[in-house]
Amino acid sequence: MTRARRAAGHAALGAERDEVREPGFWAKDAPAVPACPRIETDLRVDVAIIGGGFTGLACGYYLRRHAPGLRVAVVEAHRPGSGASSRNSGLFGAYYAGWRRHMLIDAELARRFRDLGRRGYDRLMAFLAEEAIDCDVLPGDTLLLADAGQASALRAQGEGWRALGVAAEWLDGAALAEQIRTEFYAGACGLRTRWRLHPGKLMSGLAAAALRAGVPIYERSPVVDVDSTRPARLTTRRGTVTADRVVLATNAYTPRLGFGRGSVIPVHHAVLLSRPLDEAEVAAYGLAAWPARLEVGVRTHTMRLSKDGRVTMRETLGYAARNSSVWPDLDNAYEQSRAAYIVRYPWVRGLAIEDRWHCISAHTENGHVVFGPLGADHIFASVGYNGSGVVAGHYHGYLLARHLAGDTPDDYRFLCDLPRPRPLRTERERRAYIEQGVGV
Numbered sequence: 001m002t003r004a005r006r007a008a009g010h011a012a013l014g015a016e017r018d019e020v021r022e023p024g025f026w027a028k029d030a031p032a033v034p035a036c037p038r039i040e041t042d043l044r045v046d047v048a049i050i051g052g053g054f055t056g057l058a059c060g061y062y063l064r065r066h067a068p069g070l071r072v073a074v075v076e077a078h079r080p081g082s083g084a085s086s087r088n089s090g091l092f093g094a095y096y097a098g099w100r101r102h103m104l105i106d107a108e109l110a111r112r113f114r115d116l117g118r119r120g121y122d123r124l125m126a127f128l129a130e131e132a133i134d135c136d137v138l139p140g141d142t143l144l145l146a147d148a149g150q151a152s153a154l155r156a157q158g159e160g161w162r163a164l165g166v167a168a169e170w171l172d173g174a175a176l177a178e179q180i181r182t183e184f185y186a187g188a189c190g191l192r193t194r195w196r197l198h199p200g201k202l203m204s205g206l207a208a209a210a211l212r213a214g215v216p217i218y219e220r221s222p223v224v225d226v227d228s229t230r231p232a233r234l235t236t237r238r239g240t241v242t243a244d245r246v247v248l249a250t251n252a253y254t255p256r257l258g259f260g261r262g263s264v265i266p267v268h269h270a271v272l273l274s275r276p277l278d279e280a281e282v283a284a285y286g287l288a289a290w291p292a293r294l295e296v297g298v299r300t301h302t303m304r305l306s307k308d309g310r311v312t313m314r315e316t317l318g319y320a321a322r323n324s325s326v327w328p329d330l331d332n333a334y335e336q337s338r339a340a341y342i343v344r345y346p347w348v349r350g351l352a353i354e355d356r357w358h359c360i361s362a363h364t365e366n367g368h369v370v371f372g373p374l375g376a377d378h379i380f381a382s383v384g385y386n387g388s389g390v391v392a393g394h395y396h397g398y399l400l401a402r403h404l405a406g407d408t409p410d411d412y413r414f415l416c417d418l419p420r421p422r423p424l425r426t427e428r429e430r431r432a433y434i435e436q437g438v439g440v
Contacts, residue, residue: 024357027086030200039221039239045071048243052076053085056249058397060215067405077222081203087359093194094121097386103160120395133205140196142292143188151187158189248381252362255323262423268317270337273355276309364421372416
């Protein structure tokens with residue numbers, strides 16, 4: 001089994017000094033996350049969690065619940081939740097990205113993924129109820145959209161979903177065009193068991209819950225080096241953190257720390273947000289029936305309707321050299337993204353854009369999350385969500401916390417036993433992966 005680990009003698013590139021994270025609409029529209037201290041000295045803890053997004057904060061939160069005696073620190077490079085956790089499309093369900101590949105070749109494994117997704121979904125919904133977090137959860141009937149070359153494979157997957165008891169319907173031709181007000185796509189698989197939420201409100205609620213539970217969160221403290229000897233030592237710009245165990249909850253930023261290079265591929269996105277639509281416009285554009293739409297593959301376009309009638313449009317831009325978290329010339333990227341949506345949905349031409357932001361997701365060659373120990377038994381990770389991190393990010397934080405507390409769940413073992421993704425070791429391989437995609 002291939003293990004993603006930091007290469008011996010290979011210095012980490014570390015967090016990028018020129019990365020700027022201006023908040024997007026979701027973060028600005030949510031309750032503010034309280035200011036947290038920076039690391040200004042040397043700390044000694046039992047568990048250091050790098051990354052203050054969905055996974056990292058969930059892990060800290062559940063460690064306080066299941067092992068309150070452990071000394072924990074969450075170390076975030078910017079503000080808590082300022083990465084993909086507050087920049088994603090907010091689509092979720094009882095679903096794992098990797099299971100689509102198994103539906104037609106390994107029914108038993110597909111059933112295990114289905115059940116894993118349901119338990120993750122139940123854990124997230126229970127957390128929202130327990131902490132009284134209102135993050136605008138709404139039904140998110142979703143269309144997976146395919147071009148002519150992808151349609152047959154997607155239709156077969158729809159049959160696989162139905163065999164697993166998941167409601168799925170096939171649309172094509174005039175029926176599809178009438179429902180979504182465009183003739184751009186050859187076919188679509190409709191899923192009625194998805195949901196939408198407000199990522200910023202989920203993120204701020206999670207941060208508030210973690211702080212109430214007593215989780216120390218350090219912001220604006222980018223880790224520039226990880227010494228993975230025992231105990232591990234994290235170096236930030238103003239101090240160090242020495243820890244018996246380390247959790248990498250860094251998703252697309254993981255390769256910059258020297259772990260998972262080639263196994264975890266950062267993928268950049270441009271996101272546009274429209275003005276609020278009125279009810280007549282929502283109906284005219286077919287968004288009432290299908291408020292969430294995702295193209296299959298890697299280089300995709302995603303559209304969703306928010307609670308207040310805004311349309312979010314996210315385009316995949318590609319891979320930036322040396323696993324960079326910075327995308328060059330974003331202004332041009334935003335204009336190209338808008339043009340791509342006008343081609344798909346001509347009504348977008350007259351739609352005013354009120355906000356725009358940049359996002360990075362993390363993908364893997366085989367669609368599986370890199371999860372569990374990374375070679376050594378004191379360095380752990382949950383990274384590479386393949387664009388489906390709302391449920392998995394929260395649930396994996398929970399599973400890691402349970403394991404670190406000495407009570408290892410069966411789902412933790414299941415995820416650890418999955419084949420690790422094949423590393424794409426060269427820049428050419430990584431670019432080709434994004435350009436060519438992974439099919440459906």
